[in-house]
Amino acid sequence: MTEPAVKRVVIAGGGTAGWVAAAALVKHLGPLLDITLVESDEIGTVGVGESTIPTSRSFHELLTINEPAFMRATQATFKLGIVFENWGRAGDRYVHSFGEIGKRSTWMADFHHFWLEAQRQGFGGSLADYCFELQAAEAGKFFKGDNFPINYAYHLDATLYARFLRGLAEPAGVRRVEGKIARVEQDPESGFLTALALESGQRVEGDLFLDCTGFRAMLIEQTLQTGYEDWTRYLATNSAFAVQTRATGPAAPYTRAIAHEGGWRWRIPLQHRVGNGIVFSSDLMSDEQARLKLLNDIDGEALTEPRLIRYRTGARRKVWNKNCVALGLASGFIEPLESTSIHLVKVAVTRLIQEFPFGGCQPALAERFNQQSRHEIEGIRDFITLHYHLTERDDSPFWRRCREMEIPDSLAQRMASFREAAHAWQEGNDLFRVDSWVQVLLGQGLRPGSYHRLARMMDPGALRAALATLKGNIDAAVARMPSHEQFLASYRAASDG
Numbered sequence: 001m002t003e004p005a006v007k008r009v010v011i012a013g014g015g016t017a018g019w020v021a022a023a024a025l026v027k028h029l030g031p032l033l034d035i036t037l038v039e040s041d042e043i044g045t046v047g048v049g050e051s052t053i054p055t056s057r058s059f060h061e062l063l064t065i066n067e068p069a070f071m072r073a074t075q076a077t078f079k080l081g082i083v084f085e086n087w088g089r090a091g092d093r094y095v096h097s098f099g100e101i102g103k104r105s106t107w108m109a110d111f112h113h114f115w116l117e118a119q120r121q122g123f124g125g126s127l128a129d130y131c132f133e134l135q136a137a138e139a140g141k142f143f144k145g146d147n148f149p150i151n152y153a154y155h156l157d158a159t160l161y162a163r164f165l166r167g168l169a170e171p172a173g174v175r176r177v178e179g180k181i182a183r184v185e186q187d188p189e190s191g192f193l194t195a196l197a198l199e200s201g202q203r204v205e206g207d208l209f210l211d212c213t214g215f216r217a218m219l220i221e222q223t224l225q226t227g228y229e230d231w232t233r234y235l236a237t238n239s240a241f242a243v244q245t246r247a248t249g250p251a252a253p254y255t256r257a258i259a260h261e262g263g264w265r266w267r268i269p270l271q272h273r274v275g276n277g278i279v280f281s282s283d284l285m286s287d288e289q290a291r292l293k294l295l296n297d298i299d300g301e302a303l304t305e306p307r308l309i310r311y312r313t314g315a316r317r318k319v320w321n322k323n324c325v326a327l328g329l330a331s332g333f334i335e336p337l338e339s340t341s342i343h344l345v346k347v348a349v350t351r352l353i354q355e356f357p358f359g360g361c362q363p364a365l366a367e368r369f370n371q372q373s374r375h376e377i378e379g380i381r382d383f384i385t386l387h388y389h390l391t392e393r394d395d396s397p398f399w400r401r402c403r404e405m406e407i408p409d410s411l412a413q414r415m416a417s418f419r420e421a422a423h424a425w426q427e428g429n430d431l432f433r434v435d436s437w438v439q440v441l442l443g444q445g446l447r448p449g450s451y452h453r454l455a456r457m458m459d460p461g462a463l464r465a466a467l468a469t470l471k472g473n474i475d476a477a478v479a480r481m482p483s484h485e486q487f488l489a490s491y492r493a494a495s496d497g
Contacts, residue, residue, distance in 0.1 A: 005360035006323075007034055010206030012181060012196060012219055014039030016158055017328030017345045018212035019165035024349045026172040027063050029356060035173065038196055038204055040180045050268045050275045051079065051255050051339035052153045054098050055431075059346040063168070068491065073164040074156040075271040077251045077488060078144075080137035082338070086259040087444060089392045094443030095254070096338075098151040099133030101435045102470065109452035112438050113422055114463065116448065117455035123464055127442060129471045131435075132478070137254045141481040142488075153339070155255065155268045155275075177204055181213075184223040192323045192361070193219060208357065211326040215333070220316060220326040227317040228332075233406055234385045235313040236284075236398070237263050237335055241291050242277040242307050245300035250485035257337060258297075261396040265294060266336065271488065273303060279335060282310075284398050311335070315381075319373045320366040325352060332377055337384050340431065344380075348373060372429055379430045382411040383440070390415065390444040415446065422448035 009025060011018050014037060022037050060070065070076065081097035088094075102111025111130065118124030128134050133151055136142060144150055170176060179198035187194050195205040211219035220226050232238065251269035258265050260278075262285035268275040278294040291306050315332035319325060326332075328345045351372060357365055389407050393399035407415075414437065417423040424437040455463060482490070 006207040006357050007032070008206040009033050009035045009208050009210065010196060010204055011035070011037040011210045011212055013037075013212035013214065013330075014162060014166070014176075015212065015214065015328070016162050016165075016342060017214075017330075018210075019162045019169060020342070020345050021210050021212065021327055021349050021352075022169040022174045023063060023165040023172075024059075024346075024353060026169050026174050028353050030173050032358070034175075035169075036175045036177055036204055036206070037169075038177045038179060038181065038198070040178060042180065050158050050270070051155050051266075051336070053339050053343050053431075054151050054153045055343050055346065056153055059350070062350070065168070068494070070164060071154070071271075072492065073167075074154075074160040075273075076154045076156040077269055077271055078142045078253050078484060079153040079155050079255060080133045080142070080150075080253045082255045082257055083137070084257050084259070084387070084440075084443060086393075087257075087264075087387055087391060089445070090395065092443075092445075094439070095128065095134050095137060096436060096439045096443065097131050097134035097137055098153060099131040099435070100151070101127060101438065102130045106454065109454045110424070110434055110438070112424075112442075113452040114455040114458075115467070116422060116451040117453075118463055118467055121460055121463075124467055125471065127438075130467070130474065131439075132474045134439075135474050135478045136481060137252075139478050139481070140250070140252055140484055141478055142253045142484040143481040144487075152253075155251075155270055157270055157272075157275075177202070181218060184219055186223065190322070191224070193223065207323065208361065209324045211324055211330040212328055214329040215311065217316070217326065217330040219324045220319070220321060220330055224321050224324060226321045226326075228312075228314050229317055230312060230314045231334075231381055232313055234381060234408060235335060235388065236281045236401060236405070237279045238311060238313070239282045239287070239290065240277050240279045240309045240311070240336075241287075241294050242275070242309065243294060243298065243305070244303045245274045245276055245298050246303060247272075247274050248300040250483065251488065253484040255339065259393075260293065260297075262290070262293075262398045264337070265297060267298075271492075274300060277336075279337075281398060284396075284401075313381075315374065315377050318366070318370050319348070320361075320369045323361040325369075331373070334377065334380050334384055337387060338380070338432075340380050340384075343431065344377065347376065376429050376431060378408070378410065379432065382408055382414065383432050383436070385411055386415070386440060387444065390441070390446055392445060415441070418448055419446060420449055422451035 085093050179200050181196050182199045183197045185195040193209045195203045256267040263280035265278040276298045280290045311333050319331040388402040418441050424434045426433050
């Protein structure tokens with residue numbers, strides 16, 4: 001057996017993407033690889049990815065990360081979902097929770113079909129009544145234990161998170177090189193990357209390069225000129241301001257996404273502060289208008305100056321090109337509405353570990369990787385586009401544009417299927433489950449014209465009793481839970497002890 005064709009992995013850039021990759025690779029393939037991460041303390045990171053989805057917990061389990069230690073280091077709080085305000089119409093409010101709606105009692109029809117039949121018969125209440133995590137979020141409560149299943153994610157300080165992961169990766173064998181990249185060297189015949197040349201004169205050679213240089217995309221785009229597919233026609237926002245504020249009350253176990261006349265703003269509660277931001281289209285709202293609106297709408301004292309972030313929604317045409325794999329913002333960007341940025345880094349790194357090119361970066365392997373990555377990000381694009389397009393708001397040019405804009409055929413099909421028959425689905429590498437699609441479709445105001453008739457085979461009394469029992473069990477469980485703030489305090493005390 002000869003030595004593997006790919007042994008030296010060079011990660012260009014730190015931040016969340018770089019250190020997620022470094023920590024995962026060294027944990028699972030460390031003895032087989034030489035891993036070097038190049039970053040400069042002089043180059044800042046976007047650092048607003050402070051909200052995650054439940055897949056982060058699975059990723060942490062793969063890395064055997066101690067949850068209390070992680071939460072202490074990143075000042076994290078628990079997250080049960082996202083509260084959407086003013087999206088369908090001004091004054092509307094709904095929750096996209098991480099929980100399962102109802103029970104999976106049959107392969108023929110999902111729970112919401114039974115609920116729709118109950119609605120026809122005049123009972124059943126709100127669909128939200130049948131989701132445990134949603135009701136816990138609404139009550140501001142949280143609890144986790146061995147015999148208490150609950151689906152949750154985290155709010156975290158992105159800067160502290162990268163530092164925490166670095167603290168795991170470096171002792172395990174990742175070599176960090178401080179310095180700015182001056183140029184990227186390529187093989188003159190194959191075009192494969194060969195080394196990063198730093199401003200200091202140092203060269204860092206490698207066999208496989210991971211581009212974690214953010215929007216600059218120094219390797220995948222500036223050097224390899226891979227190409228970028230612009231999705232602005234679907235998602236018109238292109239700018240954001242981010243600011244941190246002092247907390248003014250207990251941390252809620254959810255993110256708030258509050259629509260305004262020109263986009264939306266976020267509120268993410270951490271243990272030590274609150275992360276805030278405003279997302280807008282610079283075509284329809286000036287930077288100064290957005291900045292002032294953010295500062296006028298936030299609660300609590302601002303701890304930082306608002307920081308402007310420009311972006312262009314879309315995806316790299318290939319995230320794996322030659323011997324370069326782009327991660328994070330270098331691979332593309334879907335705005336932060338559903339907190340998917342960190343997830344996309346983690347799922348890409350997980351796939352890279354599974355399909356690592358020890359024998360060399362061959363076209364078939366890269367093509368498969370690219371196909372999977374494209375399917376994932378297109379599904380996320382569709383889901384987020386749904387929030388904007390499916391609205392009754394017409395109070396501003398921004399929302400009129402969203403209502404009238406072109407949407408992908410794949411999203412149009414999903415919307416039509418739900419409108420006509422209450423049908424929702426998840427397939428392949430889809431990130432968002434049936435429960436997510438149903439919560440957002442209904443939350444945005446789309447009522448199905450028909451649904452599966454299976455529930456009509458149930459005795460009306462039995463259907464009523466089943467729904468009442470399910471709701472009663474959820475209400476009783478939520479009533480027993482401590483508040484999110486109380487649980488955080490006890491969790492911190494136990495981990496400190």
